[in-house]
Amino acid sequence: MGIRQEMVAIGANFLKGKSGIGRKRLPSGHVAFLDDQKSLCLAIRDLYAYAIQSCPVKPMQAVVFRVVGESEIHAINYKIQTLLGMDGFSANCRSFCPSAEQFHIIDSEHIAHAFNRHSDGGTERRHGHIPIGVRDFELIPEVVRPKYITEFSMRGNLPRIIYGREYGSEQLIVVQELRGNYGLTFKTVYRKK
Numbered sequence: 001m002g003i004r005q006e007m008v009a010i011g012a013n014f015l016k017g018k019s020g021i022g023r024k025r026l027p028s029g030h031v032a033f034l035d036d037q038k039s040l041c042l043a044i045r046d047l048y049a050y051a052i053q054s055c056p057v058k059p060m061q062a063v064v065f066r067v068v069g070e071s072e073i074h075a076i077n078y079k080i081q082t083l084l085g086m087d088g089f090s091a092n093c094r095s096f097c098p099s100a101e102q103f104h105i106i107d108s109e110h111i112a113h114a115f116n117r118h119s120d121g122g123t124e125r126r127h128g129h130i131p132i133g134v135r136d137f138e139l140i141p142e143v144v145r146p147k148y149i150t151e152f153s154m155r156g157n158l159p160r161i162i163y164g165r166e167y168g169s170e171q172l173i174v175v176q177e178l179r180g181n182y183g184l185t186f187k188t189v190y191r192k193k
Contacts, residue, residue, distance in 0.1 A: 041138045051111035062107035065141040068098045075146030095159045102183030118190040130191040143174045
């Protein structure tokens with residue numbers, strides 16, 4: 001995988017209070033912040049290329065594309081109230097709302113899963129969907145915003161947040177899971193008409 005910026009070892013304490021975008025290599029915890037949206041797209045493209053390689057055993061890699069801040073927490077709480085009502089908010093706000101300073105993460109294992117499941121043209125068209133490609137993964141940071149939340153659900157004991165953003169006559173759907181200390185982890189992406 002082409003690394004666009006040298007990986008540096010910094011602990012989670014260094015990241016506290018930082019807003020921005022970065023790259024994370026798991027499980028070792030090496031992190032480097034990227035400068036801009038273009039660097040983030042290049043990092044996601046590299047991660048995509050790494051994820052879809054046919055290699056039986058490879059270490060998981062990930063990109064941290066945003067750190068959760070207070071304004072995002074308030075916006076998610078507002079969406080919970082809007083979509084689930086006050087009773088739903090009271091019952092679910094702790095389940096669905098991440099903590100400040102947690103990460104939004106895209107990892108190679110879930111990219112490979114989404115690619116294997118949603119990139120075949122024939123299968124996707126039968127489901128009324130459009131096959132995904134690398135550009136769809138690059139759009140994830142744009143779609144994963146509280147204003148695009150369409151649904152909150154549980155899968156097993158893991159809370160899921162589903163985002164949907166219109167691009168012309170198509171909608172890009174992104175699913176994230178809230179995984180304890182890790183934060184909001186990308187689960188899958190697909191396009192539908």
